[in-house]
Amino acid sequence: MRVRFWGTRGSIPVALTAADIRDKVAQALFRADGRRFASVGEAYAFAVKELDFSLSHTFGGHSPCVELESGTDEYFVCDMGSGARPFGAHVLARQSGRPARINVFMSHVHWDHIMGFPFFGPAYVPGTHIRIHGCHDVVEHAFRLQQAPPCFPVEFSQLAADIEFVTLAPGRAHEISGVRVTPAQQMHSGDSFGYRFEVGGKSVVYTTDSEHKLENRAQTERFVRFFQEADLVVFDAMYSLADAISVKADWGHSSNIIGVELCQMARAKHLVLFHHEPAYDDDAIEGILRETRRFEELTRGTQPLQVSAAFDGLEVDV
């Protein structure tokens, strides 16, 4: 499986400002320290190899949208945040006019997870088949509501694609176009659902907008089973642990610390920090990644856990 991240920011999309870009360019020039580059390629290599990620890139931008390439002809994607717009452009380019079959899996229908759908190009292409899976009974209502007047100029009923809503039962496996999909209920305002995807002996867990109460041992054990030996866990690490269990308790999100601990207990292989706090800039997220890797080192048992921070454009092969 290949996992491709189209939207990684939590709650609301964010964009770099003109000042942010200016500061990155100025710092990069300063770091180059008078070096001369014979080509753009040389400058590119310098940027990639010698500058911090937070200086030469950005974590981005779009709200949640994560694609899983399963090796079949069909598309699999989690959530329709604003990252659904570039994902849709990717689908259209790749299909070259052929209608696509797209399986969407909704964690929940809070706005940051559905806002990209009105801008999802394939929804406007006749012959495209979109199956929107979820465990809530309000998924279709939410999708229609955000395109109802006066919120959006194109009503849901005007979309050209064949769009179907499928309700999944959590806690059991579903075979969907060659992929085994198991939803799990999570703690979030109005509930959310994580998904475990299994195909070809590989497993990916998408678990966002999920708070973990440390005092609830049964819940912890349930998530350890859900994450068990996963090759990749995409995890809501929006807050620090201190915030998550104090001023932001019951806000429905988790922390990098809990992500590492659950993955270690489950013997998962790769943790991807996801649903970044919109107030954090690139430096802050890179700092959290560095600290999370250090925490993993400090607490490592017999098996190392790879830790990454999601960014718009990240691709991970499992």
Next chain:
Amino acid sequence: MSLTHSLFENALVLAPTGRLDHDNCEAFREDLAPHLEGAAKDGTSIVLDLSRLEYVSSAGLRCFMLAAKQAKAQNSRIVIAAMQPVVSEIFQIARFNLVFEAYPKVRDALAALSPAAVAAFDRG
């Protein structure tokens, strides 16, 4: 996990030993409870001497957070002292350094809490 205690005038020093994690955090909370109640009744402040704490997990950190909340509600106060480097790093990564006052040594913590307490500590 064991918890020892020493009183220095109006400050109580509590020292957990070993590892504090998901397996023993509830027992730790039970051990801590009478000290918190006593501190509220006697008007004493608490120093958590972490010099013998080897490791703390998120569940252990939650115990510290709950204890601090309870102390604050009871007009008492908990400060941290003498963290081992690993525990200090975990505090930093979890941002508990922004929640707790932390001091390099128990004496420093007592000095910050009360002149009488640090005088008692110096007397041995």
